[in-house]
Amino acid sequence: MPRMTMIEAIRDAHAVKMAEDEDVVVFGEDVGYFGGVFRCTAGLQETFGKNRCFDAPINESGIVGTAIGMAAFGLRPVVEMQFADYVYPAYDQIVSEAARLRYRSAGDFTCPLVVRMPTGGGIFGGQTHSQSPEALFTHVSGLKTVVPSNPYDAKGLLISAIEDNDPVIFLEPKRLYNGPFDGDHDKPVTPWSKHPLGEVPEGRYAIPLGKAAIRREGSALTVLAYGTMVHVAEAAADALGIDAEIVDLRTLVPLDVELIEASVKKTGRCLVVHEATLTSGFGAELVAVVADACFYHLEAPIVRVAGWDTPYPHAQEWDYFPGQARVGGAMKRVLEG
Amino acid sequence: MDGRLKLHVPEPEVRPGGTPDFSGVKIAKAGSVRRPPVDVDPAEIRDMAYSIVRVLNRAGEAVGEWAGTLTDEELLAGLKTMMRVRAFDRRMLMAQRQGKTSFYMQCLGEEAIACAFRKALEPGDMNFPTYRQQGLLIADDYPLVDMMCQIYSNRRDPLKGRQLPVMYSARKHGFFSISGNLATQFVQGVGWAMASAIKGGDRIAAVWIGDGSTAESDFHSGMVFASTYKAPVVLNIVNNQWAISTFQGIAKGGSGTFAARGLGFGIPSLRVDGNDYLAVHAAAKWAVERARRNLGPTLIEWVTYRAAAHSTSDDPSAYRPKEESDAWPLGDPIKRLKNHLVLRGAWSEERHVQAEAEVDAEILAAQKEAESHGTLHTGPKPSVRDIFEDVYEVMPPHLRRQRQKAGV
Ligand SMILES: Cc1ncc(C[n+]2csc(CCOP(=O)(O)OP(=O)(O)O)c2C)c(N)n1
Ligand SMILES: [Mg+2]
Numbered sequence: 001m002p003r004m005t006m007i008e009a010i011r012d013a014h015a016v017k018m019a020e021d022e023d024v025v026v027f028g029e030d031v032g033y034f035g036g037v038f039r040c041t042a043g044l045q046e047t048f049g050k051n052r053c054f055d056a057p058i059n060e061s062g063i064v065g066t067a068i069g070m071a072a073f074g075l076r077p078v079v080e081m082q083f084a085d086y087v088y089p090a091y092d093q094i095v096s097e098a099a100r101l102r103y104r105s106a107g108d109f110t111c112p113l114v115v116r117m118p119t120g121g122g123i124f125g126g127q128t129h130s131q132s133p134e135a136l137f138t139h140v141s142g143l144k145t146v147v148p149s150n151p152y153d154a155k156g157l158l159i160s161a162i163e164d165n166d167p168v169i170f171l172e173p174k175r176l177y178n179g180p181f182d183g184d185h186d187k188p189v190t191p192w193s194k195h196p197l198g199e200v201p202e203g204r205y206a207i208p209l210g211k212a213a214i215r216r217e218g219s220a221l222t223v224l225a226y227g228t229m230v231h232v233a234e235a236a237a238d239a240l241g242i243d244a245e246i247v248d249l250r251t252l253v254p255l256d257v258e259l260i261e262a263s264v265k266k267t268g269r270c271l272v273v274h275e276a277t278l279t280s281g282f283g284a285e286l287v288a289v290v291a292d293a294c295f296y297h298l299e300a301p302i303v304r305v306a307g308w309d310t311p312y313p314h315a316q317e318w319d320y321f322p323g324q325a326r327v328g329g330a331m332k333r334v335l336e337g
Numbered sequence: 338m339d340g341r342l343k344l345h346v347p348e349p350e351v352r353p354g355g356t357p358d359f360s361g362v363k364i365a366k367a368g369s370v371r372r373p374p375v376d377v378d379p380a381e382i383r384d385m386a387y388s389i390v391r392v393l394n395r396a397g398e399a400v401g402e403w404a405g406t407l408t409d410e411e412l413l414a415g416l417k418t419m420m421r422v423r424a425f426d427r428r429m430l431m432a433q434r435q436g437k438t439s440f441y442m443q444c445l446g447e448e449a450i451a452c453a454f455r456k457a458l459e460p461g462d463m464n465f466p467t468y469r470q471q472g473l474l475i476a477d478d479y480p481l482v483d484m485m486c487q488i489y490s491n492r493r494d495p496l497k498g499r500q501l502p503v504m505y506s507a508r509k510h511g512f513f514s515i516s517g518n519l520a521t522q523f524v525q526g527v528g529w530a531m532a533s534a535i536k537g538g539d540r541i542a543a544v545w546i547g548d549g550s551t552a553e554s555d556f557h558s559g560m561v562f563a564s565t566y567k568a569p570v571v572l573n574i575v576n577n578q579w580a581i582s583t584f585q586g587i588a589k590g591g592s593g594t595f596a597a598r599g600l601g602f603g604i605p606s607l608r609v610d611g612n613d614y615l616a617v618h619a620a621a622k623w624a625v626e627r628a629r630r631n632l633g634p635t636l637i638e639w640v641t642y643r644a645a646a647h648s649t650s651d652d653p654s655a656y657r658p659k660e661e662s663d664a665w666p667l668g669d670p671i672k673r674l675k676n677h678l679v680l681r682g683a684w685s686e687e688r689h690v691q692a693e694a695e696v697d698a699e700i701l702a703a704q705k706e707a708e709s710h711g712t713l714h715t716g717p718k719p720s721v722r723d724i725f726e727d728v729y730e731v732m733p734p735h736l737r738r739q740r741q742k743a744g745v
Contacts, residue, residue: 069526101514105508
């Protein structure tokens with residue numbers, strides 16, 4: 001089976017869908033000729049022509065706005081925001097338009113659209129190349145929000161997102177593009193080629209939206225995580241020898257409440273981890289869901305680990321990033337609580 | 338000059354209590370502006386962004402190179418369409434006053450723009466309208482009863498009670514769902530047109546925006562994408578002089594005209610008498626042909642006047658003289674087309690009075706039928722279950738649970 005980085009897997013998902021469905025078009029800033037600043041669309045213009053993959057003006061609201069019109073026409077646009085940090089100019093088009101088109105027109109018009117964007121920190125990108133804005137999208141009815149944590153999932157989830165008939169926000173943890181970064185920034189990241197989830201089948205396969213995965217089975221506590229934090233939590237549990245069950249949510253909306261509930265009822269303890277800022281973060285939603293579904297099974301308070309409620313700093317990146325020490329410490333607290 | 342800076346805040350020439358004076362508004366004589374070939378180099382018609390295309394002169398004659406795009410029968414049909422729009426607006430305004438709905442917006446004085454424009458389009462073309470283009474639907478014979486049921490949010494509301502009155506959606510009639518967030522549709526329509534070009538079809542888009550809303554980023558985004566990709570789209574600015582209480586100078590700033598906004602983008606840009614049914618149709622045809630022949634976008638500023646209040650929630654006497662509407666130099670579109678047809682011997686005062694009665698009866702009958710399906714506060718309503726439908730194609734589990742909780 002071919003081995004791919006997350007970048008290659010994402011590129012391959014585009015290529016598979018573009019070959020299969022003439023209505024799939026791809027555009028964004030530097031996306032066409034050059035193939036994207038992270039190379040996620042490299043070669044697509046050459047293979048599928050300028051009509052199907054092209055460069056866009058630096059205008060995020062225009063990119064999403066035109067994509068909505070294309071989707072209403074009957075195409076399946078997949079657009080790239082160069083960084084999640086630059087999605088805000090397009091926020092109105094996403095929230096007021098894409099998310100509500102089906103509803104407000106009672107199905108007269110629909111919006112099969114994917115908005116991809118690299119998310120998260122760990123690359124010394126400072127406050128404008130590091131943010132994790134997922135909660136701004138999970139709060140919006142009508143959107144689906146996806147965060148893959150590995151190449152295999154990235155391809156299968158992106159294919160599902162493109163095939164979905166509703167708008168999907170697809171957040172790609174950029175620190176995972178080249179390997180399963182576990183928070184240990186002093187050692188080089190293991191390449192995906194050495195990780196089982198770097199094995200990516202050729203051709204089409206889909207991972208359904210709304211289904212979480214158990215990355216590591218355990219009985220001492222449940223860790224709810226997504227994106228980069230899945231690998232950080234795994235490493236922290238390994239380092240401390242904690243029998244943690246690590247749930248990779250993969251899709252935040254719709255959320256796999258069933259799997260979460262089963263896991264927390266089994267372990268009786270729950271830790272919620274994300275890189276995004278704490279207050280009103282998606283973790284708050286997860287805590288509420290667990291409290292609602294599992295309250296009488298809980299043996300300890302639910303704990304959250306998240307980014308500090310500050311802008312993402314540059315020099316102090318590793319003091320901001322919730323690494324193994326913070327995640328591991330929180331695991332111990334949940335076990336002691 | 339005391340050497341200190343001072344902020345410039347544009348003000349209209351007159352406020353309530355003052356005497357409206359439009360003598361300073363430059364209006365080209367009917368027939369005086371040339372009709373260039375559709376494949377003209379945009380650089381050669383930059384002056385047209387500052388002039389104004391007009392066909393009907395003060396005497397009611399159709400003059401100049403833009404005249405002659407419509408037969409007498411088509412003009413008569415256009416007149417009746419505008420009359421239907423006006424009568425429809427009148428009845429729905431009254432219905433709102435009677436508490437049968439929450440809100441209404443008229444297009445009084447602007448009827449010619451949407452009605453004549455619609456006639457320049459083909460089936461399959463798509464408008465991305467604002468809330469003031471009800472004429473597009475009525476000119477395309479969209480059922481009046483369905484429009485009213487939407488306004489009443491009743492059981493037969495095609496939009497299931499979800500949208501504010503007048504925010505219609507009618508794909509089959511080339512009418513994109515209205516958002517309510519200003520200007521968002523302007524750039525979406527450009528994308529729709531790009532999609533049509535990507536697919537290599539022959540369908541074009543027409544996007545609509547008000548003078549005030551041209552200040553939104555989405556207007557500029559639309560212009561960028563339309564010019565970059567030469568999208569097959571007609572970019573319409575309806576300059577009705579007002580944006581609620583704000584006069585057009587606040588959005589326009591130092592620019593000479595709204596049409597001139599197109600010049601920096603290299604987009605052919607026209608200004609057109611929006612109260613002249615013949616001029617609207619001729620200019621629309623020109624722009625539509627350009628789009629269909631893959632010659633790219635055209636920007637048109639339709640010069641008109643919002644004769645009524647912004648909406649049923651607005652009272653314009655607080656910010657503009659009552660007499661301003663009558664002083665408006667481009668007149669009333671229905672009267673002007675009527676006079677033209679009378680002059681041609683195709684119409685008469687008697688037939689006009691009779692037609693008015695017929696139109697009123699038609700609207701009244703439609704209203705009766707619509708009200709038999711309920712109004713906002715009385716009679717059958719859309720189902721509460723409908724709150725949860727159409728958020729997604731397939732209802733996800735969390736919505737299913739919430740619907741259960743709601744007990745529906
Ligand atoms: C994004 C946004 N901002 C503000 C409003 C409130 N609003 C509704 S209509 C309007 C005036 C628009 O004026 P114009 O664009 O000239 O159109 P007109 O009403 O004259 O047809 C305003 C400010 C809105 N609906 N959407
Ligand atoms: Mg206006």
